[in-house]
Amino acid sequence: MRKVSFPYMGTSYIPFEKVLMKFGNEVIVPPKPTMETISFGTKYAPEFACYPFKIVLGTYVQVLEAGADTLVSSGGVGPCRAGLYTTLQEKILKSHGYEFEMITMEPPGRHLRDLIKNVKKLINAKVSFADCIKIGRFAWKELVLLDKAEKLSHKIRPLEVKRGEASRAYKKSIELIADAEKYSDLLEIEREIENLYEKIPKKDMEPIKIGIVGEIYVLLEPSSNLEIEEMLGELGVYVERSMFLSEYVISNALLDLFHIKGDRDAKKMASPYFNEMCGGHGRESVGNAVIYAKRGFDGIIQLSPFTCIPEIVAKSILPKVCEERNMGFMAISLDEQTGKEGLRTRLEAFVDLLYFKKKRRQQLTNNSQLARGLA
Amino acid sequence: MKIGIPRALAYYAYYPFINTFFEKLGLEVVVSDETTKETMDYGIDDTITDACVPIKLFHGHVRSIMDKVDYVLVPRLVSVNREATFCPKFLGLPDMLRCSIADLKNELEVRVDIKQSKLKLFLLCLKVAKQLKKGFFKAYSAYLQALFSFRNYTHQFLQGGIPPLGIVGQHKDKSIRLGVVGYPYMLYDSYLSLDLIRKLISMGVYVVTPEMIPDREKKRQGKKLKKTLFWTFSNNVIRAAYHFFERQDVDGVIHITAFGCGPDFIVDKLMEIDAKNYKMPFLTITLDEHTGQEGLNTRLEAFVDMLKINRAKKEALFA
Numbered sequence: 001m002r003k004v005s006f007p008y009m010g011t012s013y014i015p016f017e018k019v020l021m022k023f024g025n026e027v028i029v030p031p032k033p034t035m036e037t038i039s040f041g042t043k044y045a046p047e048f049a050c051y052p053f054k055i056v057l058g059t060y061v062q063v064l065e066a067g068a069d070t071l072v073s074s075g076g077v078g079p080c081r082a083g084l085y086t087t088l089q090e091k092i093l094k095s096h097g098y099e100f101e102m103i104t105m106e107p108p109g110r111h112l113r114d115l116i117k118n119v120k121k122l123i124n125a126k127v128s129f130a131d132c133i134k135i136g137r138f139a140w141k142e143l144v145l146l147d148k149a150e151k152l153s154h155k156i157r158p159l160e161v162k163r164g165e166a167s168r169a170y171k172k173s174i175e176l177i178a179d180a181e182k183y184s185d186l187l188e189i190e191r192e193i194e195n196l197y198e199k200i201p202k203k204d205m206e207p208i209k210i211g212i213v214g215e216i217y218v219l220l221e222p223s224s225n226l227e228i229e230e231m232l233g234e235l236g237v238y239v240e241r242s243m244f245l246s247e248y249v250i251s252n253a254l255l256d257l258f259h260i261k262g263d264r265d266a267k268k269m270a271s272p273y274f275n276e277m278c279g280g281h282g283r284e285s286v287g288n289a290v291i292y293a294k295r296g297f298d299g300i301i302q303l304s305p306f307t308c309i310p311e312i313v314a315k316s317i318l319p320k321v322c323e324e325r326n327m328g329f330m331a332i333s334l335d336e337q338t339g340k341e342g343l344r345t346r347l348e349a350f351v352d353l354l355y356f357k358k359k360r361r362q363q364l365t366n367n368s369q370l371a372r373g374l375a
Numbered sequence: 376m377k378i379g380i381p382r383a384l385a386y387y388a389y390y391p392f393i394n395t396f397f398e399k400l401g402l403e404v405v406v407s408d409e410t411t412k413e414t415m416d417y418g419i420d421d422t423i424t425d426a427c428v429p430i431k432l433f434h435g436h437v438r439s440i441m442d443k444v445d446y447v448l449v450p451r452l453v454s455v456n457r458e459a460t461f462c463p464k465f466l467g468l469p470d471m472l473r474c475s476i477a478d479l480k481n482e483l484e485v486r487v488d489i490k491q492s493k494l495k496l497f498l499l500c501l502k503v504a505k506q507l508k509k510g511f512f513k514a515y516s517a518y519l520q521a522l523f524s525f526r527n528y529t530h531q532f533l534q535g536g537i538p539p540l541g542i543v544g545q546h547k548d549k550s551i552r553l554g555v556v557g558y559p560y561m562l563y564d565s566y567l568s569l570d571l572i573r574k575l576i577s578m579g580v581y582v583v584t585p586e587m588i589p590d591r592e593k594k595r596q597g598k599k600l601k602k603t604l605f606w607t608f609s610n611n612v613i614r615a616a617y618h619f620f621e622r623q624d625v626d627g628v629i630h631i632t633a634f635g636c637g638p639d640f641i642v643d644k645l646m647e648i649d650a651k652n653y654k655m656p657f658l659t660i661t662l663d664e665h666t667g668q669e670g671l672n673t674r675l676e677a678f679v680d681m682l683k684i685n686r687a688k689k690e691a692l693f694a
């Protein structure tokens with residue numbers, strides 16, 4: 001039997017594992033990235049590799065050591081480097097003596113035939129068409145629920161009376177989802193999750209709102225961004241992120257098949273500032289910042305791996321966008337040397353600044369109302 | 376009317392075309408001066424710290440001429456062939472520039488997306504000419520002459536010359552042959568590359584750069600890679616390297632790369648691994664605004680000395 005593994009990204013391993021297993025593979029679930037993962041990554045990767053590359057490479061080393069013989073990853077057509085990850089990772093790992101097969105899932109738009117060939121390699125059990133649909137429906141629902149649980153945690157965390165309750169509810173939700181076996185289970189779990197968050201005692205206030213934009217991997221994998229969303233939530237900030245896993249899957253797999261460009265709004269919004277698609281999510285970062293501004297957010301945080309090319313382009317443009325629209329801006333570039341404590345201090349300062357600005361704005365409007373009242 | 380052309384990035388790859396075209400259109404062409412410390416400092420001031428040096432230099436060059444001309448040419452290179460595009464920083468260049476240099480008001484953005492079609496190139500030229508209020512026939516004749524001067528330029532490379540550095544030809548009987556690969560704006564900017572190519576030549580080395588290898592040969596080498604890279608210049612570099620590896624007609628290969636260059640971490644590592652497979656001596660030199668002349672010289676000398684010893688050994692073996 002094939003022993004299959006794949007990169008770790010957020011909670012995506014939960015549905016992936018189940019799907020691969022149902023299709024008759026043995027699955028080696030990748031471990032959550034730790035210091036050890038990163039040290040493997042930095043040891044084998046070139047110095048200037050982007051951070052996601054290092055984490056994924058480190059994960060591969062770990063799963064290969066654990067006995068995996070097939071690695072599945074997504075491809076991508078660039079122009080950013082992610083689409084070339086697997087070519088290089090395969091070369092590096094093989095040059096260190098690992099033996100395995102690398103299966104790269106290219107987006108279906110341009111490489112449909114390859115994709116079908118690759119998918120076939122992973123189907124090692126008799127599965128009827130109806131089963132396929134069932135598995136697909138189940139996995140999709142799982143993805144959507146995982147995202148929902150996370151979004152709820154973003155919403156509730158700044159309001160919680162007792163620190164850590166939202167995080168606990170979130171953890172519990174993930175466990176529930178991971179244990180689900182049938183579609184009907186998931187429907188029940190959905191209600192349960194809503195209840196979990198409902199029960200948390202909440203403060204009555206309007207939190208500062210920060211939008212997070214940036215590169216997909218560091219957005220979706222909390223261990224790579226030092227759990228920034230949790231940190232911000234505990235500082236009393238409502239965070240919203242521009243990208244979730246289920247949306248990413250849609251735009252990369254389904255829309256691509258029909259040559260529809262995903263995230264249209266973000267691209268349109270970016271247009272006065274950024275006119276070219278440049279790979280990665282540089283343009284989406286700019287576009288989403290504009291959308292957040294329209295929705296009255298107080299600040300933008302951009303997360304990018306150190307040396308990430310599209311985000312460097314975005315980083316040159318975002319300060320102007322935020323200045324013109326009166327939002328705070330902070331760019332965080334992440335690599336193995338970014339420390340959590342340092343980041344927390346920077347975040348605290350940033351949040352203080354936003355509070356101050358907000359208060360002043362409120363005062364100003366109050367004053368003008370007052371003035372109008374007097375006149 | 377004066378048009379300013381920043382001497383940076385794509386300029387080094389396409390300048391004969393660009394210069395001739397605008398000259399023949401009847402414009403006064405002002406190319407920014409060769410890079411100096413001052414250009415570099417301007418660039419560093421304007422850009423965010425994690426931009427790569429070539430991008431910083433582009434900003435520096437723009438600043439150094441923007442007040443002296445009516446237009447500054449800012450190309451947005453999207454494609455010149457069907458297989459690849461350019462580094463994201465090329466794609467976003469005009470956007471970055473607009474945000475980084477606030478008082479730049481006279482840029483002439485030209486989006487080059489021609490997919491290797493002569494017709495598209497001509498239509499683009501026509502469009503630019505129209506923007507500058509020049510007629511069809513003028514544009515057509517300027518286009519033809521520009522093409523001619525570009526052909527002339529590629530021809531000089533194939534003869535062993537390095538026109539951007541003013542090197543007409545090299546002595547074929549030099550003892551050591553070296554493949555020097557890297558992006559044109561790295562290799563041919565004497566300030567940035569610390570005049571590395573001339574230095575090698577003066578050390579008695581015959582230098583071969585990617586531009587000196589015929590396009591058809593490079594295309595053939597492209598098949599060695601499982602997946603074509605996304606970036607035109609990178610494809611050029613890695614294919615040239617594979618050409619050297621396969622032919623074994625050089626004694627070693629040097630890769631010149633910019634600190635923090637995005638695409639190059641992939642390009643460099645791929646070459647490094649395959650250089651080992653082909654047993655080709657390989658040296659990577661990473662340049663940034665702080666690279667010192669001394670350190671570079673010692674590394675180059677050590678590498679060349681090693682190659683000389685290798686060669687002596689080989690010759691002794693066959694004698």
Ligand code: SF4
Binds near residue numbers: 050083279305309
């Ligand atoms: S988007 Fe950034 S992190 Fe992702 S591959 Fe490109 S450079 Fe690396």
Ligand code: SF4
Binds near residue numbers: 637
């Ligand atoms: S290819 Fe490298 S050196 Fe050139 S612009 Fe892009 S990142 Fe900079």
